[in-house]
Amino acid sequence: MxxxxxxxxxxxxxxxxxxxxxxxxxxxxxxxxxxxxxxxxxxxxxxxxxxxxxxxxxxxxxxxxxxxxxxxxxxxYAKTGGSRAAGIAMTGWGAAVLVPCLLGAGILSTIGNALLVAPPLLLAAGGAMLLYTGIKKLELVRNFENYRDTIGVREHCTIDELAAGTASSPKSVLRNVKKMLGKGMFKQAALDDSETMIIMTREAYRQYREAQMEAQHRRHQQDLAQSVAPAIAEKQPLTPEAQALLARGEAYIARIRANNDAIEGEEISKKIDQIEHVVRTIFDRAAEQPQVIDDLGKLMDYYLPTTVKLLDAYRDLDSQPVQGPNIAASKHEIEATLDTLSVAFEKLLDSIFRDMAWDVSSDISVLRTVLAQEGLVDSPLKSQTSGPQTPQQPLS
Incomplete structure (x- = not known):
């Protein structure tokens, strides 16, 4: 086949x-x-x-x-082509100005006329400054590219790791990273609170902030628990409802603090600081005297939620890259409303301590009465009814 x-x-x-x-x-x-x-x-x-x-x-x-x-x-990451080209141009022009002017100044100095030497020396100084600026710009670009290659697409990287990867000191790396952040070379990045790590994305930074707030909340809850421990042992224990209310209050305070950290502006920050201080004082008082909690209904149901909502809105407005007239007007309106809320919080705090003032006044009154009964002090009634005595005339 x-x-x-x-x-x-x-x-x-x-x-x-x-x-x-x-x-x-x-x-x-x-x-x-x-x-x-x-x-x-x-x-x-x-x-x-x-x-x-x-x-x-x-x-x-x-x-x-x-x-x-x-x-x-x-x-x-931002592109580096433009910055590198600018650095090269500045370096080239700086050298082109510096060298001839120095040579010219040296030649003119042989004549011995200071007036002729001064202009080329001034130009040489300008060229030297331009050259130095160009070199520093190129150096920053080079460091940025090294950091970019080390970090890649990761969401965070420590300053120590960048230092080890570029054979630099952590101090110099941190200084460079701050410059790069200021120039927008890292488009979304930010440093953590301790400045030991760079966080590369907005989402990662948001998660970091939430974790920080949660940790701060836990620490404050622990401090609060320690501060109220004597009251629990010696006075009356906090009910589960009271503990839940205090926890809600701490959550509101944490959100107020987070918004304050994110919002720029010295004046608005002072307003928020004052609100946070007064609210924290109210809750500290409530932890010490649980009977005060019954008076915090409007605070928990209206004042604090409204405050946090306004601060959230202000934070969003403040983060917009273009601050138009509508945004400015809305921010101004919120700032005025915060002043009103601050007065309301202060009045609420004052009313809480007014009850305490009444209690103290009552205790003082009882103490004076007891001391008078013991003959240790004049009777309050006697001091009020007895007027100046007229001396008796002797009988003639």
Whole structure:
């Protein structure tokens, strides 16, 4: 049987040969071998196709990941081409001005006329300043690119890691990072409170702030629990409702503090500081004297939620890159409302301590009465009813 690469031709030839020779003994074996060889070839083809598909999928996944990384890098880092070109230009022009002016000043100095030497020296100083500025700009760009390569698409990186990756001191790295943040080279980044880590995205910074607020809340809750421990042991224990109210109050205070940290402006910050101080004093008083809690209904249901809502709105307005007249008017209105709320909080605090003043006055009155009964002091009634006594005239 002639060799053939086609399974159909092989089977047809085997059948034709069996019919012609009337010998069918080898027909089945021949067909099985042909089908087996075909199946093996098909298996190899499928395996090769599967490997090709897998390689294509891997290449596609790598390409998608590479493009995603490029897109992420563009959202995190500013381009450096413009800054580098400016640095090169400043360096070149600075050198071009500095060197000839210095040579000219040296030549003119041989004449001995100071008036002729002064102008080229002034120009040389300007060229030196331009050269120095260009060199520093190029150095900042180089450091930024090194930091960018070290951080990549991660959401945060420590200053120590950047220092180790660039063979620099943490102090110099921190100084460079602050300059880069000020120039907007890191588009979304911010430093943490301790300035030991750079947080690269707004979402990561938001999560960090929430974690900080939660930790601060836990610490204050612990301090509050320690401060009220004597009252719980010696006076009356706080009910679960009272504890829940104090916890809500601390959550409001934490949100007020977070907004204050995020909002820029010295005057508005003073207003928020005053509100936070008064509100914290109210809750400290409530922790010491749980009976005060019954008077905090409006504070919890209206005043504090309204305050936090206004501060959230002010924070959003203040973060807008363009401060138009509508935004400015809205911010001014919120600031005026905060003044009103601050007065309301102060009046509420004063009313709480007014009850305490009444209690103190009552205690003092009782004490004076007891002392008078013991003859240790003059009776209050006697001092009020007795007037100046007229001396009696002697009988004549």
């Amino acid at each position: 002639a060799a053939s690469n086609n399974i159909g031709d092989q089977i047809r030839d085997a059948v034709q040969q069996a019919v012609s020779s009337q010998d069918y003994r080898e027909l089945q074996a021949t067909v099985e071998r042909s089908i087996g060889a075909a199946a093996e070839n098909i298996g190899k083809g499928l395996a090769q196709a599967s490997n090709g598909i897998r390689r294509a999928q891997e290449e596609y996944a790598k390409e998608v990941q590479r493009r995603q990384q490029q897109a992420t890098m563009q959202t995190l």
